[in-house]
Amino acid sequence: MLDIFVPADTTACALGADAVAAAVITEANIRKVEINLIRNGSRGLFWLEPLVEITTEQGRIGFGPVTVEHIPQLINHIFEPDITDNTALCLGLIDQIPSLKNQQRVNFARAGIIDPLSLKDYLAHGGYLGLQQALTMTAESMVDQVIASGLRGRGGAAFPTGIKWRTVLETPAEQKYIVCNADEGDSGTFADRLLMEADPFQLIEGMTIAALAVGASQGYIYLRAEYPKAHRVLQQAIDLAYSNSYLGKNIAASEHQFDLQIRLGAGAYICGEETALLESLEGKRGQVRAKPPLPAISGLFGKPTMINNVLTLATVASIFARGADWYKTFGCNRSVGTLAIQLAGNIAQGGLIELAFGANLRDILVDFGGGTATGKPIHAVQVGGPLGAYLAASEWDIKLDYETFNDANAMLGHGGIVVFDDSVDMLQQARFAMEFCALESCGKCTPCRIGSTRGIEVIDKIQQGEQPKQNLILLEELCDTMQYGSLCAMGGLTPMPVRSAIKHLKKR
């Protein structure tokens, strides 16, 4: 029987994967061939989606991007696979193509390879080895392991994960919680979603390990409401984990209990900020809480709460499966491990690129991205989501690690890179940043609540040539007020894109 893989991932489906899958079945029926159609996750090469794969003796051969119209034409190749096939759609052995071969996949090692909802597949590909290891350890040594690995949060702030875990572990309470931040709100980012759709057990395993380490018995995944597919996949995976004793009472035949539920987000960017997220989980308006108290000490319903990003938690599974030392072989400076780079915007080859920290930004744009989709020169890129800095061509020879970016008044954030060609108007981008802040501000603190709206007004005045000098000074002072006065990073980081955009504007 022939294994055929057609991704069921959100991006692949948006590009027609479901229709392709249906066409494959129709053709197979016509030809009376028995096939085994597997709806895998995406490998993250979005420019090749729908990426259809078939198993051969040499390995899996890829075709893409495939459309329904291609099916009859391609079907012979599919049934008589030939790696030397040189039709445009045949990519040859998929793991040999440079875009994949040159990546260093840790989190996404299984993405696109396994059936996301097959526990058997997951186990066959090293799944739950981490949990097995964890079950042999004390809570303290587990936390030590995470500290030793140097893992830092992938949600944006890059806080050392083990330190947070230790705080939760050391705060006595009858009830503690693990919360997974799956609100993935940054424009142009998709790594969390891709992982949840392609390899959901990895997240469940990571959360289970985290629960054991800090002494929590209840977990929540706070999932972006706009991710219906991820919701479905995750829910099915959770159900499977329950029915196979990987969740609930006596996890993996141990005496530990861990329950996990999905909660849908409120559809606001600010609900990705951890304290607003907790408010939202409690059924309140997503409004930022002042810290302290840290969520690790007083979080959900006032109880110690470990809140981590999807990728952070997923990484934990690998760290426990393969050890902290192995993990530390990736990365540079204090940025240990791999970064899930998400290339989007005006780019020829958009998608997910997982690499050890320290890769060169220009290489990513050129080698992996292949330039703009429009063919015009790249003019600027915004790294780190809507609150990240704009970097111009002169700044692209920069190492992708937290320290280097910090030194350059920029940030890596969640690893999103959005590309703009030379038609971009940087003053308009500065205005967008203020507009985004005005739209998404929770409205709690003065600098962000009023400042963002005043920011739009001041930029408008500059655009209209109204006292541009004074207004540029005022804008800079406003940025300063927002940066140092805001309660959370929403208002605090908005000046980053504004200032960087203005900087490039001035250079012009």
Add this chain to the structure above:
Amino acid sequence: MLQYFQPDKDLGTPTSSAADAQNKTVGLTIDGVLTHVAVGTSVMRAAAQAGIKIPKLCATDSLAAFGSCRICLVEIEGQKGYPAACTTPVQANMVVTTQSDRIASLRRNIMELTISDHPLDCLTCATNGNCELQDTAGEVGLREVRYGFDGANHLQAAKDQSNPYFTFDPAKCIVCSRCVRACDEIQGTFALSIESRGFEAKVSAGQNQSFADSDCVSCGACVAACPTATLTENTIIKSGQAEHSVITTCAYCGVGCAFKAEMRGNTVVKMTPWKDGKANQGHACVKGRFAFGYVTHQDRITTPMIRDNIDQPWQPVSWEQAFSFAAQRLRDIQARHGKNSIGGISSSRCTNEEVWLVQKMIRAGFGNNNIDTCARVCHSPTGYGLKATLGESAGTQAFASVDHTDLIMLMGANPTDAHPVFGSRLKKRLREGAKLIVVDPRKIALVDAPHVKAAFHLQLRPGTNVAFINAMAHVIVSENIANESFIQDRCDTTAYQQWHEFIIDSKHSPETTEDITGIPAQQLRAAARLFASSGNSAIYYGLGVTEHSQGSTTVMGIANLAMLTGNIGREGVGVNPLRGQNNVQGSCDMGSFPHELPGYRSVTDASNRAIFEQDWGVSLDPEPGLRIPNMFDAAIDGSFKGLYCQGEDIAQSDPNTQHVEAALLSLECLIVQDIFLNETAKYAHIFLPGSSFLEKDGTFTNAERRVSRVRQAMPPKAGLADWQTTLGLAKALGVDMHYDHPSEIMAEIARLTPTFAGFSYARLDELGSIQWPCNEAAPMGTATLHIDTFVRGKGLFAVTEFTPTTERANRKYPLLLTTGRILSQYNVGSQTRRTKNNQWHEEDRLEMHPSDAEQRGINHGDWVGISSRAGNTVLHVKLTHNVQPGVVYTTFHHPLSGANVVTTDNSDWATNCPEYKVTAVEISKVLSPSKWQQRQQSFNNKQQSLLDQKDKTIASNSHEQ
């Protein structure tokens, strides 16, 4: 204590809530000053305590720190950026800088943003001169708004004037959320929220409703918390800011909230709950906070009046004329009918000093013990039951005790309506995780309130309290979960043995009592286990316990339950009567009882009498006098002819109105002293105009035995304060009494009452308020009673046999009527009905379960007749699931409602406290008011015209002059 107006000092954040805050301090340096504060204190509060002021807008020390305005930014060595002082807790060796050029410019730029969306009309603003925003803009040195005023703003937002007492003007709002947090954290009503995000964020009542349409209960906490003019009292908008203030005590309910009466000359412009008030800690309810307009209401009578009989017009006279007329009549009656033919009733609304004088005048001047008080009709069973079992006729705790309670059993009380400020405190504790058992025939608000849910609502049938409380004890005894060591150490074990034999009988098992009480046995068992096993369990109860034929029995049953589980004698536990009126505890303490001298000392005991006889220079009658119901009976018999009634409206408040009316009509001399011509005064021959609490000095004693000062804020409208009026009458009667100031009366109280020995006005000024006993043994007063031993020595388990009331549902009267009160009105309503509180409760309605209504063809809003064996009346009906089938409910705040025409003269076996809470009735649809109501209406009209004729007399008198 006259205070020139000064906003209270605000330390920015509350005291530290850290578990070890009591005994651990940390040292830090703020602007070079080394200071030590409790662990968990905020940098802002630490600075304030060290005399360093950090500007603030969203922080206030009554609310948890929030961190939204960002004006309080400081620098802390070793920390990135500029942390907010309000949300940053101190750490050992922290080095804080609160002033620098950098901080100054940040603060100014933040303030500039705030003011860029604020009208610049300070000079015409209602809070000009008392505005935190204005002050803070001044502090940070804001000089210009570079953004201009053409940008987006909220300056056109419409005002909400739906609340009668305050205005919400969102154009001035800085979205600091203090109002929202006050409503949540302090009041616990959760009526406000912030709507929308970002620049659009705004304060919204309810679901974008007006304040009046929202859940708002008009407590004013949000208004007090608002740092701008956005939420402002209408009185301030109308008259401007106060220039001086007087600290005094609320004259409404038994919580006894402390207030700052803020004055312009002799006019109250605002009643601000006083932050240092121990009973209320800066909170208040709609009554004390706003409903003070009655004090200057046109219905106030300000001249003494007399008449020969009640068909004559009133004749205004001088005080001297009134006193001698009254004295002559009283002496004349005594000459004809004997010494015991006259008596008096003291008021639970008047001050301790006034009550003291009334009982003294009666004992020393009338020469008998015919003195009683309205406590007779509310908490007399509390006094009796707690004295018998524990040894002291008062609640065992301070209100603050509830902050340490793990389980609250609330029985026959509705604190969110009747004791609102305590209700808020209770809700706060429940939100912190304490559990709640509600025992009430009605679904009171606390059964299911925002963020509060009762673990059990035991919805018992009216009149079955004793069966219930016995069943609770039975479960605890039979399941062996009693606190044996407490009983052995602290209680009379012989009595306990007897009681044990009594209670272990299976007739008290919840399975047996289920038929009587209607409470499912399993529920009751679970509740009893919870009560016995929760750590600190406390019982709070109200008139739903006392106003029954077995009221005293239930009170003793409650005391039994507390002793049985060892829940007495420390913080967080205890037996807590929620007393109704402001000074009902005090009026009892001051000896307003026919059988007891002040301090609950039996009048039949010669040694007790001797103390007073010596001091007063008279000999006292050893025979106990008449209780109020006995006075009525004796009046109808013809043996009781003269009554002095101070500040109580017996015609409306006592049960079986028609019986009371008959008694009043039989009197030859009825002297009424009140601020209004109340229902009773309509039967009076002499009217002595009273003074409101704002017009006199004195003290009130609240439900936690806390004695607080009442201070004169304005001169008495009628020229005399109530204590002076009683003195005048006493003098006319030839009684030797002389005081120049109520403080001298307090000195006498202290001299003659051991539990008050440590009291004086000087001491009260010093400590703010004092809980009795206060004497040599307890110079600071006593928060918790019975700590090491019970006042009576050993706690006494009293056998509490259940005897069903004779008021039982039967074929003729198949429903049970029970009564209660609501938040906005106070008792007979003579005060609150003369304020804008009427907006919330224009009439008393009958609450009825829809299934009972359906059987009788009654629809929502119909007129219904309520008849009992005592009488009948007519009210509009409200259908609701808050009452169970078979039970109907009403309030008694309006005189023409005639709730007490229906109630019977059944009463508590021990104290005669009327059985207001159970009357068998039938309800039917009717078309017009009852005969009694029609008669009463015409009687009212007639009395009103007799009063109006007085005004004509005055007018013509002044014409002639």
